Structure formats: C-alpha cells, structure tokens
Amino acid sequence: MAKPKQIIRPEDITICESTQQMISKARRDGVELFFDRAEELKPCPIGADSACCKHCSMGPCRMNPTDPYKRVGVCGASIDTIATRNFGRMVAAGTAAHTDHGMAMLELFRGVIEGTITDFQIKDHLKLGEVAASLDIETDGREIKEIAADVYRELEKTYTQVEGEIPLVKRVPAKTLETWRREGIVPRGAMREIMEMMHRTAIGVDQDYENLTKQISRTALADGWGGSMVSTDISDILFGTPSPVEITVDMGVLKEDQVNIIVHGHEPNLLEAMMVSTAAPSLQQMAAEAGAKGINLVGMCCSGLEVLSRHGIPHAGNFSSTEAALVTGAVDAMTVDIQCIKQDLHKVAGCYDTVFVTTNYRAKIEGAQHIELDEHDPLKCTDEIVIKAISRFKNRSHPIEIPRRVGRGVHGFSHEYIKYMLGGSFRGGYEPLNDNIINGRIRGVAGVVGCTNPRSKQDFSHVELVKELIKNDVLVVQTGCSQVALAKAGLTTPGAAALAGAGLAEVCETVGIPPVLGLGSCVDNSRILMAVAEMVKTGGLGESIADLPVAGCAPEWMSEKAIAIGQYFVASGVFTVFGHTFPITRETKFEKLLFEGLASKGLGSWGFADDPYEMARLMLAHIDKKRQALGIDTARERVLVDMDARRGLAANE
Ligand code: BF8
Numbered sequence: 064m065a066k067p068k069q070i071i072r073p074e075d076i077t078i079c080e081s082t083q084q085m086i087s088k089a090r091r092d093g094v095e096l097f098f099d100r101a102e103e104l105k106p107c108p109i110g111a112d113s114a115c116c117k118h119c120s121m122g123p124c125r126m127n128p129t130d131p132y133k134r135v136g137v138c139g140a141s142i143d144t145i146a147t148r149n150f151g152r153m154v155a156a157g158t159a160a161h162t163d164h165g166m167a168m169l170e171l172f173r174g175v176i177e178g179t180i181t182d183f184q185i186k187d188h189l190k191l192g193e194v195a196a197s198l199d200i201e202t203d204g205r206e207i208k209e210i211a212a213d214v215y216r217e218l219e220k221t222y223t224q225v226e227g228e229i230p231l232v233k234r235v236p237a238k239t240l241e242t243w244r245r246e247g248i249v250p251r252g253a254m255r256e257i258m259e260m261m262h263r264t265a266i267g268v269d270q271d272y273e274n275l276t277k278q279i280s281r282t283a284l285a286d287g288w289g290g291s292m293v294s295t296d297i298s299d300i301l302f303g304t305p306s307p308v309e310i311t312v313d314m315g316v317l318k319e320d321q322v323n324i325i326v327h328g329h330e331p332n333l334l335e336a337m338m339v340s341t342a343a344p345s346l347q348q349m350a351a352e353a354g355a356k357g358i359n360l361v362g363m364c365c366s367g368l369e370v371l372s373r374h375g376i377p378h379a380g381n382f383s384s385t386e387a388a389l390v391t392g393a394v395d396a397m398t399v400d401i402q403c404i405k406q407d408l409h410k411v412a413g414c415y416d417t418v419f420v421t422t423n424y425r426a427k428i429e430g431a432q433h434i435e436l437d438e439h440d441p442l443k444c445t446d447e448i449v450i451k452a453i454s455r456f457k458n459r460s461h462p463i464e465i466p467r468r469v470g471r472g473v474h475g476f477s478h479e480y481i482k483y484m485l486g487g488s489f490r491g492g493y494e495p496l497n498d499n500i501i502n503g504r505i506r507g508v509a510g511v512v513g514c515t516n517p518r519s520k521q522d523f524s525h526v527e528l529v530k531e532l533i534k535n536d537v538l539v540v541q542t543g544c545s546q547v548a549l550a551k552a553g554l555t556t557p558g559a560a561a562l563a564g565a566g567l568a569e570v571c572e573t574v575g576i577p578p579v580l581g582l583g584s585c586v587d588n589s590r591i592l593m594a595v596a597e598m599v600k601t602g603g604l605g606e607s608i609a610d611l612p613v614a615g616c617a618p619e620w621m622s623e624k625a626i627a628i629g630q631y632f633v634a635s636g637v638f639t640v641f642g643h644t645f646p647i648t649r650e651t652k653f654e655k656l657l658f659e660g661l662a663s664k665g666l667g668s669w670g671f672a673d674d675p676y677e678m679a680r681l682m683l684a685h686i687d688k689k690r691q692a693l694g695i696d697t698a699r700e701r702v703l704v705d706m707d708a709r710r711g712l713a714a715n716e
Contacts, residue, residue, distance in 0.1 A: 157627025162290025287631030381544030472555030513617030609636030
C-alpha cells in the first residue's frame with residue numbers, strides 16, 4: 064500500500080502568518096504553490112555540493128562529494144576546478160543581472176539628458192552633484208544637463224571599459240584598493256569581466272582554482288562597486304534619494320473595496336510610472352464608476368522596496384509570498400519586469416482571474432500577456448494595465464480573503480541619511496557612529512540581506528538572527544527581501560530599540576532610529592559598501608574595510624545574485640555568512656580558500672551556518688576579533704573619543 068502523503072503544516076513552512084493563511088486557502092482551492100514543489104522535488108545532492116561539471120559533452124561528470132579527490136572529470140578537471148568554475152558562473156550570472164539592471168537605468172538617464180525621454184526627470188540635483196564630485200567632475204557654475212552628460216560618460220565606463228580601473232573605485236578606501244591592486248582584482252568594465260569569467264570557466268581554459276578565484280572576485284567587484292552602485296546612484300538622481308519614511312507591509316495592505324495592483328520585479332521605472340497612472344483623475348474616476356473606493360498600488364520584492372524607501376508605497380511581501388498574495392483573490396493585476404519572477408505566477412494568477420502582465424522585453428513568460436514598458440511613453444503601458452485591473456475589479460468572481468496583518472516601520476535610510484542623522488546638519492558625518500563603536504555602545508555593524516527560500520522556513524532565520532544581533536548591540540542594516548521579513552516582525556520601528564542591548568538602545572533612543580535600518584533593494588547593497596567606506600575614511604576603526612568590526616549575512620539566500628553580492632562583500636573585506644546551503648564541496652582546497660585563504664590575503668572571508676543562532680555566533684565572534692585587533696575590545700566603558708584619540712588609535716594599529 065502506498066504511504067499516505069505527508070501534509071506539511073503551514074506554520075512549519077513560514078513564520079509569516081499571512082502566507083500561512085494563504086497556503087491553507089490555496090490547498091482548499093486546489094492551487095499548487097512553490098512550497099509544494101519544494102517539498103516534492105528534492106534537490107540534486109551532487110548539484111547541491113557543486114560536484115558536477117556540465118560544461119562540455121564529454122560529461123556531465125559527477126564527482127563524489129563525500130570523497131571529492133577520488134576521481135576527476137573526463138578531461139582531468141579536479142573537484143577544485145569544477146566547483147570553482149560553477150561558483151564563478153554563478154557570480155557571472157549574478158553580476159550580469161545587477162549590471163544589466165544598472166545599464167537600463169543608465170540608458171534611461173541618457174534619454175532624459177538627451178531629451179528623448181520626457182516622462183522622467185533629474186529629480187535629485189544634490190545627489191547628481193555628489194556623484195559628479197565623487198567622479199572628479201567639475202560642477203561649479205555648470206548647467207545640470209552638462210554635469211549629467213559628464214556623469215553619464217564616466218559611469219558608462221563601469222560597463223564598457225576594456226582596461227584600467229572603473230571610475231567608481233575612487234570611492235574605495237585606499238588600503239582596500241591597494242590590496243585589490245596587489246591581488247590583481249581591481250575591476251575593469253563589467254562586460255569585460257563577465258566575458259572573461261565565462262571564457263575562463265569553459266572546458267580547457269583556467270584550471271587553477273586560485274587563479275580562477277581572482278577573476279571571481281574581480282567580476283563580483285564589477286557588480287558591487289560598479290553596476291549595482293550605478294543603479295543606486297542613477298535611481299536616486301532620477302527618482303530621489305530615500306530618507307526615512309513610515310511604511311506599511313504585509314498582505315493586509317491589500318484592500319477589498321479598492322482596485323489592487325501589485326508591481327513585482329526590480330527596475331523602479333515601472334512602479335514610478337504606475338504611481339502617475341494610478342493617481343490620474345480619469346482613471347480614478349473610472350475606478351469609482353466601477354464601484355471601487357480607489358486604486359491601491361502595492362509593491363513586492365525589490366521593485367516594491369525601491370518605492371517603499373522613496374515614497375512609502377505599501378509592500379505586500381517578499382519573494383516567498385508573491386504567489387500567496389495572488390491567492391487572496393484580491394489582486395486585480397500583477398505586473399512583473401525582471402528577476403525573481405517565478406514562472407508559475409502566471410498560472411496562479413490564472414486560477415483567480417488576476418490580470419498578469421509581463422512588461423519588459425528581456426523577461427517574457429510563455430503564455431502570459433505582454434504589455435511593454437517604453438520609457439518614451441511609459442504611461443501607455445501603465446494606463447492600459449490600470450484599465451485592465453479596473454475591469455477585473457468590476458467582474459470579480461472569486462471569493463476574497465485578505466489576511467488582516469499589517470506591519471509598520473520606518474525605512475528609507477540611505478548612506479547619506481545615516482551621515483546626516485548621526486551628525487546632524489552641523490556635524491554631518493560618520494564620527495558619531497565610529498565614536499559609538501569605539502566606546503562600545505555599538506559593538507559593530509551587520510548587513511543582513513537577501514532572499515527567502517522555500518527550502519528554509521520563510522523569514523525565520525532573518526528574524527531570529529537580527530534579534531540576536533541587536534540584543535548584542537550590533538546595529539543592523541538591511542536590503543532586499545530580508546528587510547520585509549523584519550518589517551513584518553515589527554523590528555524596523557524605533558520602538559524595537561527595546562529589544563536591543565543597552566548600548567545600542569541608548570544610541571537608537573537618542574537619535575530616534577530603529578536598531579534595524581532598511582536601506583532599499585538588492586542593488587542598494589552598494590549603499591552598505593558606501594557606508595563601510597565612510598566608516599574607514601572617518602578614522603579610528605582601521606585603514607581598510609577588512610579592519611572594521613562588521614559582518615554580513617544572507618540567511619535564506621537562493622539567487623545567483625546573492626552569490627555575486629556575497630563575493631563582492633568578501634572581496635571588499637567583509638566576513639559574510641550564508642545560511643542553510645552553500646554551493647561547494649566540503650573539505651576541498653577551494654572551500655579552504657573561500658573560508659580562510661582570502662582573509663589571509665587582506666580580503667574578507669565566507670562563513671556558513673545552518674541555523675540563525677550559529678550565524679549570529681559566527682558574526683559576533685568576528686566582530687569581537689576585529690574589535691580586539693583595533694584595541695577597542697575593552698572600551699565598553701563610556702569613553703569620549705575625540706579626533707586626537709581617534710587618530711591615535713589609527714596610528715597604533
Ligand atoms: O534582488 S532578495 S529574492 S527580490 S534576489 Fe530576489 Fe533575493 Fe528577494 Fe530582489 Ni534580491
């Protein structure tokens with residue numbers, strides 16, 4: 064007799080109560096979600112350990128992960144060559160995603176400068192000036208468009224520069240850059256680095272795992288200090304640099320009596336255009352005539368985080384909740400552009416007659432309706448989608464069940480705002496942050512970022528890890544789906560300082576900030592790079608990023624983009640822990656290089672843990688080790704550190 068299929072309880076799949084509720088509803092409705100497939104489809108054990116090479120037709124060659132040096136591939140490739148190649152291609156793909164997104168933003172910027180695109184403008188002149196100054200572009204007495212044209216030309220090199228160093232490495236602390244130069248990993252343009260990465264990982268090319276790892280770092284750095292940073296800078300220039308804003312998250316932001324439109328994806332232009340369409344009096348009128356009390360625009364994933372940070376647009380949930388939101392039956396339209404769009408959203412949307420639209424020529428879904436966003440006339444696309452959503456509202460035929468939960472928080476902390484909030488308008492700078500780290504009120508800073516993954520309980524590791532960190536006086540900065548998990552759990556409110564250790568709580572209460580700062584989408588990890596660069600330049604905490612008492616973590620990662628981000632943090636000098644799974648064969652030379660060897664070269668290192676308490680332990684141990692090396696491990700008594708003392712500390716290293 065066949066064994067009865069075990070039904071997993073929703074509370075074992077996710078700690079997000081709204082998603083739990085929708086998993087139950089989907090089961091009642093007979094709708095399959097990705098959680099179900101994650102249960103059915105066991106991951107390939109050889110692939111999970113990166114012990115398979117399929118880059119030519121002599122294979123695929125499978126190694127034995129439990130005895131990795133027992134055999135080699137048909138061509139003779141060792142486990143180290145194979146795993147490094149696989150890792151390199153993940154970094155290349157992740158870097159390509161971020162840099163192609165950044166390039167799209169740059170093209171939009173060029174259209175605005177040339178006057179061919181008129182629906183978007185240069186909104187943040189201050190940021191334009193700062194970006195220009197950081198690239199040594201003269202701004203005094205010049206027209207905005209002239210400055211912008213020069214900024215465009217410099218930033219284009221981030222992609223196209225065939226030799227030399229990309230312009231944005233000017234922002235890297237001197238000693239970190241010196242290490243990169245010594246290691247030969249200063250990036251050229253991303254196109255060159257990705258091309259070389261793909262070439263060197265093809266059959267019969269680079270078969271020295273250490274040499275390959277250098278190209279892996281260089282490619283990832285072309286993402287973090289290149290394509291992602293360009294994306295953040297240009298999005299700020301065009302749409303405004305975020306500053307703290309009160310936000311709402313979770314599925315309770317959907318409204319039964321309104322036309323609900325969810326924008327999911329990554330490029331902010333679609334949502335910015337959608338904001339204009341949904342506010343248009345003619346479409347508001349059309350919605351009212353259909354019986355709606357309004358048009359409710361809501362974001363998901365990173366698109367949602369871009370506009371949550373800039374404009375306080377409500378956010379319905381992170382990656383693992385995108386199908387679940389459709390199960391409410393309340394979504395009249397969902398639009399998607401690029402990245403992290405599950406193919407089955409189209410099918411789930413179909414079960415509830417939700418209008419599902421792809422909008423970008425680079426990311427169509429077989430069978431799904433496509434209405435392309437043309438930046439020269441963006442409202443043509445967004446108006447059409449709003450009209451379709453109104454029509455679906457009018458003809459709603461499915462019972463609606465919206466979870467009531469709404470989380471609140473304060474988000475929108477850019478690295479520029481961190482400077483201002485800690486220093487005030489007279490003393491804007493990172494000195495107060497560094498001082499509070501030196502005097503021990505703040506033990507260190509942690510970036511907790513990244514995805515959710517159906518193979519680990521949704522949001523659980525994010526929330527537990529962050530609670531552990533703040534309890535131990537670690538200030539947490541966040542991007543991506545992680546911050547949505549924390550916002551739902553109420554940890555991005557200033558009141559969450561009550562959960563922090565005494566030192567961190569005192570700083571948060573004095574400044575009026577949460578202990579967990581949401582910095583934006585995944586490309587905005589570049590804001591974390593800028594923040595750590597500022598910390599080094601401010602002084603007192605060492606000379607390179609690798610000296611800082613900081614650590615990073617992506618507890619529930621799933622995307623190749625996360626691997627690229629992890630590698631650029633590691634190559635920048637940050638100890639970076641990934642949770643639940645790591646694409647490597649254990650007990651190999653490549654593993655030793657990533658987890659120990661890179662740090663001995665002056666870079667950061669990778670860490671891995673399967674539960675959030677162990678992740679926190681690893682990160683705290685690293686932060687304490689760095690504090691000890693800086694000679695500030697005993698500085699927990701409240702010493703006031705002035706500039707002289709800070710210089711003294713730096714000189715004593
Ligand atoms: O870039 S955190 S699941 S949405 S990959 Fe995707 Fe991961 Fe979310 Fe944004 Ni980032």
